[in-house]
Amino acid sequence: MSKKEIMQANQYLTFVMRDEDFAIEIAKVREVLDVSSLTRIPRMPDYLSGVINLRGNVVPVMDLGLKLGMAPVEKTKNTCIMIVEVEVEGFEVELGVLTDSVQMVLNLPPEAVEPVPKMGTDLNTDFIKGMGRQDEKFLIILDIDTILASEGKATLREGGMAEAAPADAENAGMADIP
Amino acid sequence: MESGSICESHRNMSLSGIKKALKLEIAARSGENIGAGSKALRDGQMAEPEYAEIFREETSELLEELESSLLDLEKAPEDLKLVGRVFRAMHTIKGSGSMFGFDEIAGFTHHVETVLDLVRNGKVPVTNELIDQVLAARDHIKNLLDASTVGGEAEQGRGNEIIAALKALAAGETASSGVTKEVSEKSSESAAAAGKTGEEVPLDKGGLAHYRIRFCPLAAFAESGLKEEDLFKELEKLGECSVFHTNKEQQPCSEQPKWDIILTTAEGLNAVKDVFIFVEHLAQISIKTLIEDVEQEDLLEHKRIGEILVERGDVMFEDVERVLAQQKPLGKMLVDAKLVSHAQIESALAEQKTYQQNKFLAKSKGSIRVASEKLDKLINLVGELVVTQARLSQVSASIEQNEFLEPVEEVERLTAELRDCVLDVRMLPIGTTFGKFSRLVRDLSSELGKEIDLVTEGAETELDKTVIERLNDPLIHLIRNAIDHGIELPAERETIGKPRRGYVRLTAIHSGANVIISIQDDGRGLDPAKIRAKAEANGLLTPKEEISDQEVLGLIFAAGFSTAEKVTNVSGRGVGMDVVKSAIDNLNGSVEISSRKGEDTTITITLPLTLAIIDGLLVRAGDTHFVLPLNMVEECVELTSAEIARYHGRRVLPVREHLMPYVRLRDFFEIEGERPDREQMVVVQMDGDRAGVVLDEVIGGHQTVIKSLGWIYRQAEGLSGSTILGSGEVALIIDVPQLVQRAHREEAMSIRSRSAAVH
Numbered sequence: 001m002s003k004k005e006i007m008q009a010n011q012y013l014t015f016v017m018r019d020e021d022f023a024i025e026i027a028k029v030r031e032v033l034d035v036s037s038l039t040r041i042p043r044m045p046d047y048l049s050g051v052i053n054l055r056g057n058v059v060p061v062m063d064l065g066l067k068l069g070m071a072p073v074e075k076t077k078n079t080c081i082m083i084v085e086v087e088v089e090g091f092e093v094e095l096g097v098l099t100d101s102v103q104m105v106l107n108l109p110p111e112a113v114e115p116v117p118k119m120g121t122d123l124n125t126d127f128i129k130g131m132g133r134q135d136e137k138f139l140i141i142l143d144i145d146t147i148l149a150s151e152g153k154a155t156l157r158e159g160g161m162a163e164a165a166p167a168d169a170e171n172a173g174m175a176d177i178p
Numbered sequence: 179m180e181s182g183s184i185c186e187s188h189r190n191m192s193l194s195g196i197k198k199a200l201k202l203e204i205a206a207r208s209g210e211n212i213g214a215g216s217k218a219l220r221d222g223q224m225a226e227p228e229y230a231e232i233f234r235e236e237t238s239e240l241l242e243e244l245e246s247s248l249l250d251l252e253k254a255p256e257d258l259k260l261v262g263r264v265f266r267a268m269h270t271i272k273g274s275g276s277m278f279g280f281d282e283i284a285g286f287t288h289h290v291e292t293v294l295d296l297v298r299n300g301k302v303p304v305t306n307e308l309i310d311q312v313l314a315a316r317d318h319i320k321n322l323l324d325a326s327t328v329g330g331e332a333e334q335g336r337g338n339e340i341i342a343a344l345k346a347l348a349a350g351e352t353a354s355s356g357v358t359k360e361v362s363e364k365s366s367e368s369a370a371a372a373g374k375t376g377e378e379v380p381l382d383k384g385g386l387a388h389y390r391i392r393f394c395p396l397a398a399f400a401e402s403g404l405k406e407e408d409l410f411k412e413l414e415k416l417g418e419c420s421v422f423h424t425n426k427e428q429q430p431c432s433e434q435p436k437w438d439i440i441l442t443t444a445e446g447l448n449a450v451k452d453v454f455i456f457v458e459h460l461a462q463i464s465i466k467t468l469i470e471d472v473e474q475e476d477l478l479e480h481k482r483i484g485e486i487l488v489e490r491g492d493v494m495f496e497d498v499e500r501v502l503a504q505q506k507p508l509g510k511m512l513v514d515a516k517l518v519s520h521a522q523i524e525s526a527l528a529e530q531k532t533y534q535q536n537k538f539l540a541k542s543k544g545s546i547r548v549a550s551e552k553l554d555k556l557i558n559l560v561g562e563l564v565v566t567q568a569r570l571s572q573v574s575a576s577i578e579q580n581e582f583l584e585p586v587e588e589v590e591r592l593t594a595e596l597r598d599c600v601l602d603v604r605m606l607p608i609g610t611t612f613g614k615f616s617r618l619v620r621d622l623s624s625e626l627g628k629e630i631d632l633v634t635e636g637a638e639t640e641l642d643k644t645v646i647e648r649l650n651d652p653l654i655h656l657i658r659n660a661i662d663h664g665i666e667l668p669a670e671r672e673t674i675g676k677p678r679r680g681y682v683r684l685t686a687i688h689s690g691a692n693v694i695i696s697i698q699d700d701g702r703g704l705d706p707a708k709i710r711a712k713a714e715a716n717g718l719l720t721p722k723e724e725i726s727d728q729e730v731l732g733l734i735f736a737a738g739f740s741t742a743e744k745v746t747n748v749s750g751r752g753v754g755m756d757v758v759k760s761a762i763d764n765l766n767g768s769v770e771i772s773s774r775k776g777e778d779t780t781i782t783i784t785l786p787l788t789l790a791i792i793d794g795l796l797v798r799a800g801d802t803h804f805v806l807p808l809n810m811v812e813e814c815v816e817l818t819s820a821e822i823a824r825y826h827g828r829r830v831l832p833v834r835e836h837l838m839p840y841v842r843l844r845d846f847f848e849i850e851g852e853r854p855d856r857e858q859m860v861v862v863q864m865d866g867d868r869a870g871v872v873l874d875e876v877i878g879g880h881q882t883v884i885k886s887l888g889w890i891y892r893q894a895e896g897l898s899g900s901t902i903l904g905s906g907e908v909a910l911i912i913d914v915p916q917l918v919q920r921a922h923r924e925e926a927m928s929i930r931s932r933s934a935a936v937h
Contacts, residue, residue, distance in 0.1 A: 039802065039908040041887065042847035043895045051887065051900060051908050056562050058885040058900045058908055088889055095890070 010110065012132060013082070014103040014139060017065055017073065022099075023106065023132055023139040030083040030094065032102050035075065046072070047153060049098055054083065061096035067147065068127070069155030073098045086148045095148055106139075108132045113141065127154050230326075233278040235547070237323055240267045242613060244316050248309055249616045255304035264312065265294045271319065283322050289341045290315045293348045302348050311347060313617075315340045389450055390490075390529060391439040392464045399460040406437060412453045417443030422525035438525040487526055493517045550643065553604055560593075560600045561791060561883035567593040568881065568904035594881065597791055605787075606646050608686045608695070609637025614650075615657055619682060622661045629668050629679040630661055639686035641693050645765055645785055649695075652758040656697045656781055657682060659755075664701030664779055674776070676700065692809065693787060698780040704773040706730040731771045735759040766807075766898055768864065768915055794882035794901070796909065797860065799873040800849035803909035805882050805901055806871065810914045812861040814876055819855055828928060829921070831870060833861060839925035840870030841917050846896060862914050869921040871912070884911065896920070 012023040013032075033054075038061060040050040047066035051058050061081055065073040073079060078101035085094055113130045116123060123140070127147045132139035140156075147154045244267040251260040268291045276284035290312065296302040318337050391413075395406065413419045422438045441450065447465070454463050487493045497517050512518045567589055574586040612634045623630040641649075665671075665680035672678055683698040706727040713719040713733045734755045762769045767785035786792065786809070794805035817831060817840075830837040838861065844853050859870040882901045887894055887910075898913040 037907055039900075039910065041891050041894050041897065041910065042802075042849070044891065048890060051891075053902050053906050053908050056565060056902060058887065058902065060888045060890040062890070091889075093889060095888075 010107055012106045012108055012139070012141065014106050014134075015082070015099045015101060016103060017068075017100045018070055021103075021134075021137055021139045023108075023141045024082075024084070024144045025129075025141075026105055028084045028086065028144055030085055033081045033083065033096070035079050035081055035098070045152070049096075052081065052096055054094070054096075057094070059083065059094050059096050061098055062148065063098045065098075065100075067154055069153050073100055076100070084144055084148070086145045088149050097144070097148075106132075106134060108134070108139075124154075124156055127156060229278055230280075233274055233280065234323060234326075236274065237271055237283075237319070240271055241316055241320055241323075243267055245313070245617055246613050248313055248316070249620060251304060252306065252309045252620075258298075261294070261298050261304065265291065265298050268294055280322075280326060283319055283326075286315070286322065286337045286341070287319060290344060293344045296348050305347070308344075308347055311340060311343050315344070387443060387446070387467060389439075389441045389443070389447075390466045391437075391441060391450070391454075392466075392490075393437040393439060393454075393461055394463075395435065395437075395457070395461040399457065402457075402460055404457060404460070406435070409453060409457065410439065413439060413441055413450075416445045416449060416453070417441060419443075420525070420528040422521045422528070438522070440525065440528045487512070487518065487522070490526070492522055492526075553643070556600055557604065557791075560597055564593055564597055564791065564881050564883050565902050565904070569906070570904075572904035597881065601642070601787075601791065604643045605640035606643050607638050608641050608646060608649075608693075609634070609639075611646055611650055611653065612637050612684055612686075615653070615684065618654065618657060619661065622658065623665075626662065627667060628661065628665055630665055631679055631681045632657075633681050633683040634685070635683070636686040639688060639693060640787075641686075641785065642787060645787075648761065648765055649783075649785070652761045652783075653684075653695075653697070655755075655758050657684070660697060660699035660701065660779065664699040664703075666702055688787075689784075693785050695783045695785065696780055697783075698778060700778045703775040703777050703779050704731055704734070704771070705775050709733055728772070731773060734771065735769065766913075792882050792884060794880045794911070795860065796877040796880035796903070797843075797858070797871075797873045798875045798877060799843035799847070800851050802847070802849060803877075803903060803907060804843065804873070805880060805909050805911045806860060806862060807882075807911070807914060808879065810862045810864055812863050812868065815859050815861065815870075817857045817859045817870075817872055829925060831859060833868075833870070836868075838868055838870050839921040840872050841921040841924070842872040843912075844873075846917070846920070862918060864915045864918045867918050867922065869918040871914075871917060880909075882911065 009025070009027070011026040013026050013029050014021060014023045016022070033052075036052060038050045038052055041048060041060075047063050049061045049063045051060050053059075063073050065071055079098065080102050081096040081098055082102065083094055083096055085092055087093075112133050114133065115130055116125045116128050117131075127143050127150075129141040129143045132141050244264060247260050247263045247267065251257065251264060254260065268287055272284050272287040272291055275281075275287060293302065294312070297304060297308070302308070318340055321336075393406070393409070410419065410421050413421075418441070420440045422440075423435060443450070447467070450465055454461075454465075457463075488495045488498060493512060497515070498512075513520050513523055570586055571590055574582050615634075616632050619630055619632040660682045665682070666674075666676070668678040671680065680700055684695070685698075686693060686695045688694075710719065710730050710733075713730070713736070714721055718733055718736055719725070735758070736756060759769055762783055762785070765785055767783055769784075770782045771779070772782070773779040786807070793808040795808050795811050797804050797806060813833075815831070815833060821831060825831070829840050829842070831840060832838070840859055842853075842857075843849065844851075854874055857872050857874060858876050859872045860876065861868060861870055863869075880901075880903075884899045885901055887897065887900050891897070896913050896916050897910050899911040900908050901911060903909050
């Protein structure tokens with residue numbers, strides 16, 4: 001491992017969805033974009049938001065909120081698209097991930113990352129790499145490869161949060177499919 | 179060839195020079211001394227991996243050629259040209275194999291070549307067993323070649339078996355001297371004529387042979403009253419001929435004259451010899467062909483004048499070396515040094531010219547090999563250029579500057595031209611794929627005990643490279659099906675009055691922006707009743723459902739459908755036709771089947787010429803832009819709310835006195851918002867089926883660079899891809915066949931539900 005790789009291995013990009021803190025490994029993230037014109041692909045599951053033109057390439061975009069079984073991502077001035085690179089069926093593909101807002105790049109040494117407790121939480125451990133401790137807060141470190149490669153929704157909490165969250169009519173229009 | 183020629187080439191230490199020199203050396207030694215040749219190389223260039231790659235590519239091509247020649251030879255065993263082709267392919271594989279250090283291939287091929295040489299000389303006849311063995315040898319070379327890539331071990335034993343079988347064939351035939359061959363008779367005749375065997379005269383790429391005739395009349399010649407000029411006139415009748423009096427200046431009257439004649443002719447060696455037939459005893463005549471092996475012609479093209487003179491024995495190699503050291507034109511230096519006469523130089527120059535012309539011929543017809551990634555990159559760049567150009571046009575239209583308009587239009591025209599050019603470069607004749615199928619048909623039919631001919635038509639039809647590559651597997655599948663399920667056993671065919679031999683006919687033709695490929699066999703055909711029964715058993719159809727026979731036949735494309743009663747290792751595992759269908763769908767093509775029970779089955783595949791860039795019609799529904807492939811668009815009509823009301827909400831509209839079903843994009847793609855009062859309907863057609871696509875606005879033509887929607891959207895309904903507009907927005911390309919089908923299905927359903935409501 002080169003020095004750079006070691007550095008990257010301990011670095012995470014943190015973001016917020018529905019007031020909850022999440023993180024993914026920085027090595028997976030290509031860039032972060034503002035939401036520009038998004039072309040919806042009709043007749044597809046709601047978590048597939050559409051496609052964008054990324055410098056001449058058509059890149060699919062996914063609503064991470066809906067994909068994780070939570071409420072759809074709200075469209076505000078903070079909303080952004082993280083372009084991540086994931087491996088699907090042996091191919092590297094670029095994919096846009098819609099989130100509420102991206103926070104910062106965080107250094108987390110391995111000892112600050114704890115495995116997900118098997119008991120006592122309603123979190124689905126399949127999609128989580130671990131829990132990162134930052135000061136007093138806990139971050140959920142997502143296993144973005146597994147999430148994006150999974151068919152259908154990758155519901156994070158068995159209880160489900162989608163129903164609990166108030167469905168904003170304007171935002172839901174973007175992702176809601178009867 | 180003397181070793182001098184190699185040193186000569188070493189003078190220019192360019193890589194290609196060395197390569198050529200080494201190739202020359204190998205060519206000279208091949209046959210007797212393979213090991214030494216490859217060793218010489220090992221010290222030099224062999225380690226270069228790109229040469230090994232070139233060897234693999236070239237050998238793969240040669241093996242394909244070998245296979246098709248062998249299959250042709252099987253049909254016409256007497257054709258000596260085919261034997262020559264087979265031999266030359268093997269010979270080249272051996273030669274370059276040892277040159278690039280593929281010793282195992284070279285060693286094996288050497289033995290095969292030895293047997294083929296006997297065949298070429300008419301000592302061993304062409305039999306089916308021989309073809310079988312040589313085909314097996316070809317496969318073995320292929321295995322060795324593949325093994326050298328992946329580093330695996332090919333079976334050594336297999337090679338020995340083949341060699342043993344070939345040797346046995348050769349030994350058996352040469353021992354039975356009862357077999358007299360036409361060829362050997364001929365050769366003995368002509369051997370008597372000029373002391374040279376009657377082996378085939380090599381021809382250049384233009385089908386012409388080149389001879390060097392050295393004619394030295396004896397004293398008796400002049401006494402007989404014959405004139406050299408008369409002979410030369412005879413020669414001129416055969417073709418282009420240059421005559422040189424080589425010792426005119428050197429020794430004016432001491433000796434009898436000597437003549438060198440360079441003759442380029444389409445006639446054979448015998449015709450040339452006939453000219454001299456009456457003066458044979460009056461002169462020394464030697465006739466030599468200049469190009470010794472068509473396959474190695476490229477080596478000889480580069481012969482220098484020094485080499486030619488040395489080879490002719492006109493001058494010693496050392497003398498050439500010495501004279502070369504002084505930097506003057508070689509010809510002049512040699513004359514100055516009184517080593518050769520002026521005329522000798524002239525003569526040699528003329529010979530050199532024939533080589534150069536040959537090279538020119540080869541060049542003008544020639545092609546270059548380009549890695550396909552480079553082409554793909556080129557296509558991508560042109561695609562981006564097209565997108566940028568669209569943007570430029572849009573900007574120019576919006577700022578309305580007249581002086582700007584003209585160059586922008588020029589760029590538009592050039593871009594379109596460039597696009598067509600680049601797309602054309604990627605076009606390949608489909609025959610490259612067809613060629614492979616002869617072997618498949620041969621092997622399969624013999625395995626199944628059937629007698630089947632493969633007939634191909636339109637092999638020159640050109641299609642995008644990617645399309646051809648992705649078409650290979652579906653076609654193999656369809657041909658296997660035709661052979662296994664379609665065509666009956668010979669005995670069965672005879673009892674029902676069909677000829678013993680069945681056929682599979684593979685045709686390709688252009689039709690507009692599409693290519694139509696059909697696979698037809700004259701086998702037992704498909705039985706709609708049987709398919710129906712099977713479909714009902716599989717739950718694809720309910721017994722009450724009434725569908726036409728044509729639709730029943732279409733069911734065989736459904737997943738998990740196979741009517742073969744028993745599963746063979748050839749076909750019939752129920753995965754197949756649906757795989758074929760989806761492969762063709764992925765190529766934006768369509769596949770249809772028609773069959774007459776007991777007579778024939780035809781599968782017709784319609785494919786677009788290219789996958790990368792299409793002409794499209796840009797339309798809009800709501801805020802979303804869509805592109806319809808222009809080759810499927812027939813016309814545009816208007817749809818008003820009054821007309822919608824006239825048909826009570828049924829989705830049909832009369833177009834040219836036919837009620838045409840339509841699909842509204844807003845409904846199909848669930849686009850929100852009010853639809854306008856006047857909508858547009860674009861009439862599209864697909865395989866004769868027509869339907870309307872209703873949308874808000876037709877914007878105009880659009881050069882569409884197709885971009886995949888990505889793996890996430892591979893199941894997107896009604897869409898086949900996307901493209902980027904001049905504004906940077908992504909537009910979606912409509913999958914017209916899916917939409918048309920959908921329109922017809924919905925219309926049929928609404929009629930059914932209506933009639934149900936009436937009853």
